Amino acid sequence: MLQGKKIVLGVSGGIAAYKAADLTSKLVQAGAEVRVxxxxxxxxxxxGTTFQALSRQPVYTDTFKEHDSTQIQHIDVADWADLFLIAPATANIIGKLAHGIADDMLSTTLLATEAPVYIAPAMNVHMYSHPSVISNLKKLDQWGFRFIEPGEGYLACGYVGKGRLEEPQTIVSVLQHQSTQSLSLSGKRVLITAGPTREKIDPVRYFTNPSSGKMGFALARQAAALGADTTLIAGPVDLDTPRGVNRVDVVTAQDMYEQVLSRYDASDLVIKSAAVADYRPKQVFDQKMKKSPGDYTVEMERTHDILQELGERKRHQYLIGFAAETQDLEYYGEQKLVKKNLDAIVMNNIAEQGSGFSTDTNASVYLAKDGKRVDWPLMSKDELAANILQMASEALVGEES
Structure with a gap:
């Protein structure tokens, strides 16, 4: 599964660097071509001689020490890579990458590569839990970098806890597993909606909902990682655009309706995770409304039911919807699956702790129109997104066969 893969291994300065030697050997034994x-x-x-002997390739240590005068070293290595792995990844290199600092060969090449980047952190347990490190890891996660979590155990500093570099064989297994899935959506056009919409009353007031867009962004991030041509139509959210994703920002339900419909016919997989307003004020005022005595009533009108229309127009597309409910989850979800002519639905009980709007986790039930059902326990939205896309990619392959 790694046979012929071109892997750049970045080794930063921690005691776990000794494990990177074993990792290099195991990657080469798995058939990969490794540059360190x-x-x-x-x-x-x-x-460096250790890694040169194990990889049978030159080892890069200096941005300005060119191995080939006809090439710009860090660009050549960045372009060469099919996959980029940082192991061990110290707090320092993680901080550099998160803030765009390029002051050595490793950090410069990282900024130049378009290959998938895997980060295997290794550091003291207190460093790993420091707010600045956590913030940097979250930022990189939102950008689409992938992580191989450190293990727990006795650390070189004498502490026991999370921060130990994952074992080399486990890292190789993760890369092998990812390689089998890496192109499962290659050549597919994926359209995803995310976040809330805002429906204005006047220039300073609007109706909206608590959707953070995290689920839709996780889906877009994972779809791009699986090789899809991914378009994300996002309502007003404060999230960074995932790597490799074409983002279209919208505000109102009407905006989202127009942008989705204009791209629908060309899409293979459509996942509508946005929380679109069902109603909007019938009258919108050009000037700020002033307070006046007594109550005020806002008359509302229906917005377009985007998912309903997508179901009616569906031809070759695989269409997945979301159902966010506070009660009778499966009853309403199953009704929506049939009524909207969906291929599958993801049902979330937003009343459950840790699940729903603005959280980093979700517990969901996945139900396909062919009766296939999966119950997923509480997990990160990225894990859930990966599971959803795995189900969708298998369904798409099934339709083609």
């Missing part, structure tokens, strides 16, 4: 980049600090733990 070492930071100056990493060289204080393990010599």
């Amino acid at each position: 980049i070492m930071t100056e600090s990493a060289l204080k733990f393990v010599g």
